[in-house]
Amino acid sequence: MHKPRSRRRWHIAVFLAPAVLVYSAVMILPLFDTLRLSLFTEGPEGRVFAGLANFRTLFGDPNWSRQFWNALANNFWFFLIHMAVQNPIGIALAAILSAPGLRLAGFYRSAIFIPTILSFVIVGFAWKLILSPIWGIAPSMLDAVGLKSWFAPWLGREETALTTLALISVWQFVGIPMMLIYAALLSIPDEILEAAECDGVTGWSAFWKIKLPLILPSIGIISILTFVANFNAFDLIYAAQGALAGPNFSSDILGTFLYRTFFGFQLQLGDPYMGSAIASAMFAVILVGVCIYLFGIQTRIRRYQL
Amino acid sequence: MSRARTNPLNSVAAHAALITYTLIALFPVWVIVTNSFKSRRAIFSEPLALPDADSFSLIGYQTVMRQGDFVLYFQNSMIVTVVSLALILIFGAMAAFALAEYRFRGNTLWGLYLALGIMIPIRIGTVAILQGMVATGLVNTLAALILVYTAQGLPLAVFILSEFMRQVSDDLKDAGRIDGLSEYRIFFRLVLPLVRPAMATVAVFNMIPIWNDLWFPLILAPAEQVKTLTLGSQVFIGQFVTDWNAVLSALSLAVLPVLVLYIVFSRQLIRGITSGAVK
Structure with missing residues (x-):
């Protein structure tokens, strides 16, 4: 602000203020307040400072730590299934869709994206009904292809509930990697592919050798988006299995664990301080993941100037 | 577009894969919506059939609207x-x-x-x-x-x-x-x-x-x-978890508004994603 503009430029503050105020008051301050609350506990006369006692309980008390590590491990499994199933399917669909001259591409694209726009409540209940042994849609369909013996009440068994839920979530969200990869594939200039063709690189080898390296940055972004979304997931498990994330907590993830602790369930009373401690742990996990991506992966991915 | 990259066999395979996945994506929604218009008995006896004059029923929607x-x-x-x-x-x-x-x-x-x-x-x-x-x-x-x-x-x-x-x-x-x-x-x-x-x-x-x-x-x-x-x-x-008519109708009613929004805005949404707004 030099001489020609000696008057204060109030309009900058006016433009910034509403966004900064709402964002700070409803997002940033509560975030730090939650981290702070994790250091307190309920004393006889209200809130008292407790240092790291909540975290000692969370990691030290066998009742709490068993639940925490169970939820964290389940959450990693949930994420791994997304990475191993959702992203390859998404990339494959995008690769097929982006083939030049494919008819009806717009129709397929819109139809495959439909599950992504549905709410978790719809998705959770719809699949619960379809997989229900009472209704019998899943067993009769398996019967039609001669695989009836494969059927089991997958959502009701401890060994399979979490994997089934993860696959339902994959079914729901496959549209997102598909769209982002599709966009990345379309942005590859034709000259590059034609040059490769002249060198005899076509079809599959063109995909592996030319296109895949060029879309790696997009795959990186999809991975970190999936990571953040999975580690604060809650809705699908809650809609399909309830707050207890049954059977016997086998589908419990950090989001449902936080909800149960914060609000209480059955005989256990809600505890905002332990809830804050779990939220802080989630924050730490997400922060570590984002840092690994930003400093470990994003800087190493080779980017090509197109 | 150059002809070397497209051959008819590939395109049949591509359509087969896409149709298969489209069916997987739409099947659950289809099952929920069609069954919401059926009587309770038809829901269980013929879950994959379309509602006909015999099995058509709006009882689920009536429960939803009442309750x-x-x-x-x-x-x-x-x-x-x-x-x-x-x-x-x-x-x-x-x-x-x-x-x-x-x-x-x-x-x-x-x-x-x-x-x-x-x-x-x-x-x-x-x-x-x-x-x-x-x-x-x-x-x-x-x-x-x-x-x-x-x-x-x-x-x-x-x-x-x-x-x-x-x-x-x-x-x-x-x-x-x-x-x-x-x-x-x-x-x-x-x-x-x-x-x-x-x-x-x-x-x-x-x-x-x-x-x-x-x-x-x-x-x-x-x-x-x-x-x-x-x-x-x-x-x-x-x-209403045991009242299947009501549950299926409620699910269909919840699908409807998003589906309408999506049909209205899908071109905008897809253009937004593919124009590289998220990078």
């Missing part, structure tokens, strides 16, 4: 979504304009500060958000949800919109300044109309997560009067 206040839920969802989107767009565009247009001390810092929320989910702060809403008396009001969704949507909105605002020509704005327009008029009259496509992209990105959210309605506004459609159908289905 659940779906019109109210729909209205609540509508208010929350529309007001949140309006606030995200106007506040986001104003902040984006400030960051893109003016050089001032702390410009980059404010930008980074606002971008933090792109990667950090707002749910982490739920405990303190609820306490804040209790302290200000906003619990069980739609305003609480609107505030949360506005805060949640702003970071990405500012990020996308400021990218677009940098492309608005300086000559145009300087011409406005020479004509004596105030900075506010330059923003509202000249710049906003030019970034309308980007605003539409931001709106479409935010619309679906806000409409579908279950976490914050459950925690901040669970009262009957302020239930959103997502929470309302969750609670309704939980209560």
